[in-house]
């Protein structure tokens with residue numbers, strides 16, 4: 001009788017162990033990365049406040065299918081606590097990006113030519129998501145885990161508490177980025193090294209800030225048109241105790257170039273309403289030449305042991321960042 005009981009218990013234990021092993025083996029890939037037909041994502045830990053909400057907007061364009069799919073997959077891999085949002089009023093596009101793990105918000109405020117207004121996208125995102133940081137990035141920009149590491153390093157530093165903290169960076173213009181490269185940081189960095197061109201420090205395609213950032217006085221500039229970056233950065237670096245951090249050295253941003261020639265590198269220039277923001281800013285007095293990553297008073301840098309440090313650039317800032325001639329220079333993109 002006693003023996004029978006022991007055998008029964010042993011059998012039960014073995015069956016149980018086998019079941020646990022089976023479940024573990026079957027679902028283990030889910031814990032790290034999910035691969036489902038044609039998209040990837042890191043599962044989110046919903047109990048943690050997201051570190052970052054990353055948002056953008058684009059409209060349907062067959063010529064950009066690979067580029068958009070790359071962006072979706074690449075942002076999905078960033079980190080478990082990054083929320084991704086597309087602003088669109090296109091129902092079919094909404095459905096497609098939602099089925100790939102993104103959230104969708106409607107476009108409610110646009111300029112007179114129908115392009116979304118950046119400031120209102122920030123406000124709508126802040127109302128919809130509670131995260132530590134918020135970032136707008138152009139819809140053709142890919143990142144690596146350097147982005148998350150840089151944000152975390154800045155957050156931990158003495159700048160982390162600043163209400164007007166703003167993180168920006170340069171980009172690498174890169175053609176023919178494949179799905180394979182977009183979803184593998186190592187391959188993406190290899191692609192940048194072999195065929196990427198570092199864009200001028202005035203072409204800034206993403207802005208990372210907190211809810212406390214002083215956006216209220218900001219004009220209704222629209223995304224994807226020239227001078228939106230120049231103006232935002234110029235105003236930020238011109239404030240007396242500015243907390244702008246250039247994270248280019250520790251976070252690679254890849255601009256997927258999809259059109260041939262120079263046109264592909266500066267797409268905003270080929271739009272009919274290319275000067276929309278320029279016209280809005282005409283009456284304002286501001287320092288155009290300061291709208292550059294070079295004028296950020298702080299930058300991130302990797303130390304020998306690979307930890308990210310925040311450095312102060314104030315002492316050797318370029319002359320254009322401190323001279324006081326307003327509106328003297330040509331428009332930059």
Ligand SMILES: *[C@@H]1O[C@H](CO)[C@@H](O)[C@H](O)[C@H]1NC(C)=O
Pocket residue numbers: 045046047048
């Ligand atoms: C999710 O985050 C919470 C809070 O930080 C943590 O306690 C929990 O272990 C995390 N869960 C997973 C699956 O990582």
Ligand SMILES: *[C@@H]1O[C@H](CO)[C@@H](O)[C@H](O)[C@H]1NC(C)=O
Pocket residue numbers: 064065066068069096097
């Ligand atoms: C991704 O690519 C497929 C075709 O391969 C296309 O149907 C789909 O619209 C693309 N996704 C986006 C968001 O453009």
Ligand SMILES: *[C@@H]1O[C@H](CO)[C@@H](O)[C@H](O)[C@H]1NC(C)=O
Pocket residue numbers: 175176195
């Ligand atoms: C990108 O692809 C096109 C078409 O396949 C090719 O002609 C071009 O040389 C490629 N460009 C780069 C930089 O690899």
Ligand SMILES: *[C@@H]1O[C@H](CO)[C@@H](O)[C@H](O)[C@H]1NC(C)=O
Pocket residue numbers: 303304305307
């Ligand atoms: C890396 O080096 C910095 C100084 O450069 C030091 O403060 C930090 O503690 C080091 N980190 C590790 C993990 O060794």
